[in-house]
Amino acid sequence: MAVTYIDAIKDAQEKALEDNPKVFLYGQDIGKFGGAFKATKGLQERWPDRVLDAPISEDAMIGMAVGAAIEGMRPIVEMQFADFSSVAFNQIVNQAATHYYRTGVPVPIVVRMPSGGTPGSGPFHSQSMETIYAHYPGTVVVTPATVADAYSMLLQAVDLDDPVIYCEHKFLYRWLKSDDYKGDNLPIGKARITRSGKHATVVTYSAMVHEAVRAADMLYKEGGxxxxxxxxxxxxPLDTDTVMASVARTGRLLALGEAFPWGGVTAEVVSRVCADGFHLLDAPPMRLNSKDTPVPYHPKLWAMHRPTPESICEALRNLLAY
Structure with a gap:
């Protein structure tokens, strides 16, 4: 029986609860209701004292988790949507992220953030927040794009002593399926070559990995x-070594992301390649992100707002033609 991306997240939390009595889950309606996306469904029945409903206050949720982590617990906090985490911004970046630096006491919390857009979700339920949290020292920000990574990276995140922002993409929840959770179990901080090639490199993450592979398949059929x-x-951490090695093979770079274009992960990738690998490039590096507007509600507008296989192909054609 196939397992989905959301199954992987639920089962990883279940295993974490089984393996470590210090792990507990905390979030709005995650108990009997099973969470907004059912990522905790049935877990409170097994662990009524460790799967806890939270008040509708993201600030209070992270504050409690930070305090519990300081005392030796390992909380996994579910934000209903990544967008809502801005209410807890102070607790995440000024308390959790800095605590070890200030005191020598780690804060091992995992904050699950349902990220990215889906048709009809609109501007308050579709944002990609990874750039904001990656900006601050002390955080680890992960963006699993496969079922196997959704499972293994969540378990790795629980074991880390640093606060981890776990960006799970809502569009992948029930669409992405696999036969099992078996994978290469790469560590956090190590990138993967999802598809090999020699003419251009697309560096991306999360749901955009799948759009990039579709675009690559289209261009192969179109022109080889x-x-x-x-x-x-x-x-x-960002695996610059793997990115540089790929650019050295292809000579061309497209940095692709679903987040807004100003600054961000794609800008960081281009900046690092230009600074340390300019001699490797045969063409100016390119970036492709969502439009610089709030995320629209209408599914057709949303489809135009974010990168698609067609728009990725167009960018790559321009890059290849240089």
């Missing part, structure tokens, strides 16, 4: 172009 796709897997 072989596009290499690099899945960053985590955006902080």
């Amino acid at each position: 172009w072989e596009i290499e796709v690099v899945d960053l897997r985590s955006v902080k």
Whole structure:
């Protein structure tokens, strides 16, 4: 029986609860209701004292989790949507992220953030927040794009002593399926070559990995172009070595992301390649992100707002033609 991306997240939390009595889950309606996306469904029945409903206050949720982590617990906090985490911004970046630096006491919390857009979700339920949290020292930011990574990276995140922002993409929840959770179990901070190629490199992460692979398949059928796709897997730490090695093979770079274009992960990738690998490039590096507007509600507008296989192909054609 196939397992989905959301199954992987639920089962990883279940295993974490089984393996470590210090792990507990905390979030709005995650108990009997099972969470907004049912990522905790049935877990409170097994662990009524460790799967806890939270008040509708993201600030209070992270504050409690920070305090519990300081005392030795390992909380996994569910934000209903990544967008809502801005209410807890102070607790995440000024308390959790800095605590070890200030005191020598780690804060091992995992904040699950349902990220990215889906048709009809609109501006308050579709944002990609990974750039904001990666900006601050002390955080680890992961962006799993496969079922196997959704499972293994969540378990790795629980074991880390640093606060981890776990960006799970809502569009992948029930669409992405696999036979099992078996994978290469790469560590957090190591990128993966999802598709090998020799003519251009696409560096991306999360749901955009799948759009990039579709675009690469289209260009191969169109003209025999072989596009290499690099899945960053985590955006902080960012695996510059794998990116540079890919650009050295292809000579061309497209940095692709669903987040807004100003600054961000794609800008960081281009900046690092230009600074340390300018001599490797045969063409100016390119970036492709969502439009610089709030995320629209209408499904057709949303489809135009974010990168698609067609718009990725267009960008790559321009890159290949240089």
